[in-house]
Amino acid sequence: xxxxxxxxxxxxxxxxxxxxxxxxxxxxxxxxxxxxxxxxxxxxxxxxxxxxxxxxxxxxxxxxxxxxxxxxxxxxxxxxxxxxxxxxxxxxxxxxxxxxxxxxxxxxxxxxxxxxxxxxxxxxxxxxxxxxxxxxxxxxxxxxxxxxxxxxxxxxxxxxxxxxxxxxxxxxxxxxxxxxxxxxxxxxxxxxxxxxxxxxxxxxxxxxxxxxxxxxxxxxxxxxxxxxxxxxxxxxxxxxxxxxxxxxxxxxxxxxxxxxxxxxxxxxxxxxxxxxxxxxxxxxxxxxxxxxxxxxxxxxxxxxxxxxxxxxxxxxxxxxxxxxxxxxxxxxxxxxxxxxxxxxxxxxxxxxxxxxxxxxxxx
Amino acid sequence: xxxxxxxxxxxxxxxxxxxxxxxxxxxxxxxxxxxxxxxxxxxxxxxxxxxxxxxxxxxxxxxxxxxxxxxxxxxxxxxxxxxxxxxxxxxxxxxxxxxxxxxxxxxxxxxxxxxxxxxxxxxxxxxxxxxxxxxxxxxxxxxxxxxxxxxxxxxxxxxxxxxxxxxxxxxxxxxxxxxxxxxxxxxxxxxxxxxxxxxxxxxxxxxxxxxxxxxxxxxxxxxxxxxxxxxxxxxxxxxxxxxxxxxxxxxxxxxxxxxxxxxxxxxxxxxxxxxxxxxxxxxxxxxxxxxxxxxxxxxxxxxxxxxxxxxxxxxxxxxxxxxxxxxxxxxxxxxxxxxxxxxxxxxxxxxxxxxxxxxxxxxxxxxxxxx
Numbered sequence: 112x113x114x115x116x117x118x119x120x121x122x123x124x125x126x127x128x129x130x131x132x133x134x135x136x137x138x139x140x141x142x143x144x145x146x147x148x149x150x151x152x153x154x155x156x157x158x159x160x161x162x163x164x165x166x167x168x169x170x171x172x173x174x175x176x177x178x179x180x181x182x183x184x185x186x187x188x189x190x191x192x193x194x195x196x197x198x199x200x201x202x203x204x205x206x207x208x209x210x211x212x213x214x215x216x217x218x219x220x221x222x223x224x225x226x227x228x229x230x231x232x233x234x235x236x237x238x239x240x241x242x243x244x245x246x247x248x249x250x251x252x253x254x255x256x257x258x259x260x261x262x263x264x265x266x267x268x269x270x271x272x273x274x275x276x277x278x279x280x281x282x283x284x285x286x287x288x289x290x291x292x293x294x295x296x297x298x299x300x301x302x303x304x305x306x307x308x309x310x311x312x313x314x315x316x317x318x319x320x321x322x323x324x325x326x327x328x329x330x331x332x333x334x335x336x337x338x339x340x341x342x343x344x345x346x347x348x349x350x351x352x353x354x355x356x357x358x359x360x361x362x363x364x365x366x367x368x369x370x371x372x373x374x375x376x377x378x379x380x381x382x383x384x385x386x387x388x389x390x391x392x393x394x395x396x397x398x399x400x401x402x403x404x405x406x407x408x409x410x411x412x413x414x415x416x417x418x419x420x421x422x423x424x425x426x427x428x429x430x431x432x433x434x435x436x437x438x439x440x441x442x443x444x445x446x447x448x449x450x451x452x453x454x455x456x457x458x459x460x461x462x463x464x465x466x467x468x469x470x471x472x473x474x
Numbered sequence: 475x476x477x478x479x480x481x482x483x484x485x486x487x488x489x490x491x492x493x494x495x496x497x498x499x500x501x502x503x504x505x506x507x508x509x510x511x512x513x514x515x516x517x518x519x520x521x522x523x524x525x526x527x528x529x530x531x532x533x534x535x536x537x538x539x540x541x542x543x544x545x546x547x548x549x550x551x552x553x554x555x556x557x558x559x560x561x562x563x564x565x566x567x568x569x570x571x572x573x574x575x576x577x578x579x580x581x582x583x584x585x586x587x588x589x590x591x592x593x594x595x596x597x598x599x600x601x602x603x604x605x606x607x608x609x610x611x612x613x614x615x616x617x618x619x620x621x622x623x624x625x626x627x628x629x630x631x632x633x634x635x636x637x638x639x640x641x642x643x644x645x646x647x648x649x650x651x652x653x654x655x656x657x658x659x660x661x662x663x664x665x666x667x668x669x670x671x672x673x674x675x676x677x678x679x680x681x682x683x684x685x686x687x688x689x690x691x692x693x694x695x696x697x698x699x700x701x702x703x704x705x706x707x708x709x710x711x712x713x714x715x716x717x718x719x720x721x722x723x724x725x726x727x728x729x730x731x732x733x734x735x736x737x738x739x740x741x742x743x744x745x746x747x748x749x750x751x752x753x754x755x756x757x758x759x760x761x762x763x764x765x766x767x768x769x770x771x772x773x774x775x776x777x778x779x780x781x782x783x784x785x786x787x788x789x790x791x792x793x794x795x796x797x798x799x800x801x802x803x804x805x806x807x808x809x810x811x812x813x814x815x816x817x818x819x820x821x822x823x824x825x826x827x828x829x830x831x832x833x834x835x836x837x838x839x840x841x842x843x844x845x
Contacts, residue, residue, distance in 0.1 A: 149643075277511070277670075282715040282793075283809050286802035290791040293821045305644070311793040311800075330794060347796065349648050396796065415652055417677035420700050420713055421771055424677070426652050433649070 112298040113175040113265040114140045115161060120170035122156045130156040132322040133170070138300060138315075140175075143292050145301045145313035149345070152319040155270070158302045162268055163187045174265055190264035192272050196255040198243040204230075204254055205239040211262050225261055232291065233257040249280045256288070260295065267292070267299045274305060285311050306346050310334070318342050332473070340390060340467035343460060349395045349424065351460070352434040354409075356391040358383055358470075364461060366391055367430055368409040375407060377459045380470045389470060392460035398436035400425065401451040402444060408451035413444055427452070475664050476537030476550075476631035477502045478523060483532035485518055485688075492518045494688045495532070500632075500681070503662040505655075509675040509699075509711065510685035516668040517556075519685070520634045523666060524553045537631055547578070553634040554625035556641075558617045560609040566620050567592055567605040573628040595623040598653055600646075615642040619650065626657065633665045640671065651677055672712040676700060684708050706765055706837040715770045715800055715811045717835075719843045724755050724762040733766060736806055741783045744831045754836035765843075767835035770813040775801060775825045784828040789819050803827070807844045 115138040122131035131153040138144040146154045159165035160172060163184035171178050179187055198207050205226055212222045230236045233253045243251060252272065260267060269288070273281050289312055292299045303309050309316050310330055318325045318333065318341075326338040337343035343351045356364045361380045365372045375391070383389065401408060414433075415426040418440070425436045427450065436452070444450065461470040478500040485493040493515045500506035508516040521527040523534055525546035534541050541549050552573065560569050570592045574583050583591075596602040599619040609617055622638045639650045655678050658665055669675055675682050676696040684691040684699065684707070692704040703709035709717045722735035731748045734740035743751055755764040774780060787803040787810070794800075799817035803810040803825075812827065819825060 278672075278714050279710060279716040282800065282811060283802075285793050286791040286800075286809060286811075289793055290802075290821070293791065307644070307795075311795060331797070334797065348644055350645050415656060417652065417655065418696050418700075419673045419677050421769070424648075433652070435648075 112140055112267075112296065114138060114142075114173075115266055115298065115300065116171075116173040116176070117157070118171040118173065120157075120160065120172060121168045122153070122160060122165065123168040129322050131160070134319075134324050135170075136317050136324065136327050138298060140298055141296045143289070143299045143301070143312060143314045144317060145303060145309035145315075146317045146319060147303060147306060147309040147346075148319035148325075149304055151321070153322040154302045154304075154319050157319070158268060158270055158300070161266065161300065162189050162191050188262070188265045189268055190259035190262060190266070191268045191270070192256050192259040193270050196243070196251045198251060198254055198258075200243050203240055203242060204235060204246070207243065207254055208235075208239075208258050208261055211258060215262065229257045229261050232294065233287075248277075249284060252284060253287070256291070260291070260297070265298070267297045269299065269301045271303050271305075271308075273308060274303070288312060307348060310346065316346075318345065320345075336469070336471070336473045337460065338469055340392070340462040340469075343392050343462070343469070347394055349435050349437070351392045351394050352398065352432075352436075353462075354391045354393075354429060354432065354434070355464075356389050356461075358385050358387045358389055358461075360385055364389060364391055364459070366409060368411075369430060370410055373407045373409055375454070375459060376456045377461060378457055378471050380461060381472050382468070383461075383463060383470050388464040390462040390464055390467075392462060393454040393458060395424070395435045396437040397454055397458040398434075399453045399455065400436055400438065400442070400444070401453070402448070403451070405451045405453060408453040410449060410451055413446050413448050413450055416444065416446055425450075475502050475662065477504075477535075478506075478632055478664065478666060479533075479535040480519070480523070481533045481535070483519070483522060483529045483534070485515070485522065485527065486530045492688050493522075493529075496685075496688070496690055497532075498683050498690070498693055500664060500666055502664055504680045505658050505665045505667065505678055507667045507669060507675045507679040507682045508685050509669060509672060509682050510691075511670055511711075513687070514685040515688040516670075516685055517636055520553065520636055520666065520668055523549075523632070524551050524634055525549050526553075550631045551634055552625045552628050552630040552632075554621050554636060554638045556637040558609070558621040560617060560620060560624075562609050564608075565605065566596075566601065566607050566609065566612070569609065569620055570595060570605075570623045570627055572624060579628075591627050592623075595627050598657065599623050599650065615646055618642060622650075622654075629661075629663075631664065633663060634668075635665060636668045637670070638667075639674070640669070647674075654678065673714075676712065684711065703767075703835065705840050706767060706843070707841050709767045709835060709837065710841070710843075713769055715813070717767050717769050718773075718808070718810050719837070720766050720768075720805065720808060720810070721763060721839065721843070722766065724751065724764050733764065738787065739785050739805065741785055741829070747831060747834065747836075751836045754838050756838060763839070765837040765839050766829075767837055768829050768833060770800060770811045772830040772833035773810075773812040774828045774830065775812050775814055775819075777825060779826045780828050783831070784826040786824045786826050789821050789823050789825060791821065792817055792819060801825070 117134050117136050120134045148154045167180050208226045209222045317327050320341050326342050356366045359365050365374050411427040411429050417424040423438045480498050483496045522529050574588050601619045618641045639647050682699050683693045692708050700712050720735050722733045725732040731743045755762050790802045790804040801812045
């Protein structure tokens with residue numbers, strides 16, 4: 112398989128609609144990379160440019176350090192799997208899997224060997240004689256993925272392949288996709304709007320918003336050191352909480368609560384001075400809740416408790432903002448009772464209020 | 475507000491039985507949810523309560539009155555549909571205000587009251603800036619919130635909500651879910667809610683009815699649905715990643731009772747659990763079988779053998795979940811999913827696995843579980 116690189120790639124439609132703006136990244140051979148962002152962020156245009164379905168407006172796309180801008184989709188040897196399975200209903204599963212090989216002009220014997228091998232990898236041996244209409248959703252998805260991979264492609268591109276799967280099926284299909292990637296030592300690029308999906312599968316993520324790359328990094332790195340408020344809010348569910356604050360020093364921040372200010376110790380702040388207005392971020396799973404007054408904690412009232420199975424979600428309001436905390440089921444509290452909110456030093460994030468840029472840099 | 479009682483409802487279409495002898499009671503002010511996969515009959519049930527469809531057998535009572543013969547407009551229920559059903563020629567404001575302008579409401583609401591109610595509902599649902607637009611210029615998520623606002627703007631006896639937030643993106647869904655719950659509490663309204671999303675059902679409801687192919691599987695509180703599922707079917711519906719269900723043979727010797735799903739996958743069952751196991755087991759080809767249910771967070775894995783209850787398997791794949799990981803192992807028929815806070819395991823590496831037996835369920839087999 113190949114590495115894939117974007118060098119200052121732009122995609123401009125109709126002369127002035129900028130879908131992708133000066134994007135540069137590199138996906139190494141055998142890596143699993145997710146391109147993540149909300150609708151309209153430029154991820155689908157990026158995918159289409161990699162696949163050769165769309166021309167690059169400016170910049171270069173390279174496979175194994177060779178520019179492929181002018182190569183057709185077929186010449187790039189890409190395997191593309193979509194959200195819809197797009198199986199040929201008159202053909203059997205065998206016929207569906209064999210189709211890309213027949214198009215390539217491969218002989219019958221070779222086709223048979225390849226189909227048998229890929230069917231084994233995707234556990235489809237028992238359904239080879241069936242028509243697509245007789246398969247379950249999970250089986251169809253596997254056929255679609257298997258068919259994309261049967262040609263030994265340079266790059267495996269996946270476009271939201273799981274977004275319409277039901278919950279129970281999704282977690283096993285994720286495991287399968289990851290297993291197949293590891294087994295085949297494929298270079299996989301996965302495009303999705305679903306942060307959970309990207310976090311689940313990828314080694315590295317490219318987070319996009321409004322045509323611009325916001326951050327490129329290892330998944331846990333992005334989770335722990337989001338580059339800006341957009342990334343911090345987009346990656347993680349439920350979303351990170353944000354409060355207003357003022358920097359007191361390079362490791363202290365004053366938070367504006369309903370009953371005056373409290374002061375929290377933070378990691379070392381760079382790029383802003385005392386007196387700067389900041390947004391203070393804490394993830395719902397990292398909020399510390401006390402049922403009794405604690406020094407430097409924000410007092411508030413439990414507004415809502417939602418039991419969601421393996422945890423509880425507590426909603427409360429501070430300074431006009433709805434905030435959420437995740438707690439274990441055993442945590443006992445009731446609606447309308449007072450609670451005191453705080454967070455550990457290394458779980459507090461700071462963002463410059465105007466630009467949203469992170470003020471805590473990776474050590 | 476009023477209570478709703480459904481008594482022995484059956485709905486047949488030719489040969490197809492959509493609902494089969496369904497009975498339940500939703501008390502006044504309750505949030506009552508019908509949870510089940512698509513095709514279970516949830517929407518049909520709502521349509522029967524609304525009066526859009528007629529039951530083949532059985533009775534529907536609203537506020538103590540049998541309403542089988544009443545047309546929809548005389549039942550004083552408000553229904554939000556999954557497919558929005560907005561009027562494309564009206565603005566968002568007029569769509570939301572529409573129910574307040576029906577002939578029945580004439581003279582009951584002044585135009586300033588109307589404005590206030592529409593504004594209030596739009597603000598609660600975060601669509602106050604869209605009031606002048608037409609539905610065709612809205613995203614799916616925005617349309618869905620307009621549809622919900624239109625339903626909630628009136629004060630009927632009962633609200634019937636069919637997947638009202640299913641098309642919102644994950645974050646908006648979480649916040650709208652909370653809004654809906656606060657609304658329900660604040661006004662003490664009676665809601666019958668349909669969803670296939672177990673988190674919504676658990677978070678919102680006072681009671682949940684699990685519907686399975688037109689038949690009531692279980693009616694209980696959210697806590698009991700999650701912690702004391704009556705069947706493998708209910709257990710599999712609630713949890714993400716879903717609960718592991720594993721079939722195996724029950725073997726007994728002088729040392730006690732063993733569960734064996736494969737040569738490498740067998741372990742002794744704690745003696746205090748054998749009674750529960752016996753109640754669930756079945757006979758198959760002269761073997762005693764049982765289905766174990768265990769949630770991914772109730773399994774421990776490690777590189778060292780923890781105890782003689784542990785067994786070992788190679789890692790199939792690792793997927794991440796926030797700062798946790800879900801390690802997957804492949805068994806003959808199913809995958810075994812384990813949630814852990816470490817992701818330093820390699821594909822193919824053998825790990826020792828141990829179930830927290832106090833968290834194990836024993837089920838009869840009522841559904842196919844093969845991957």
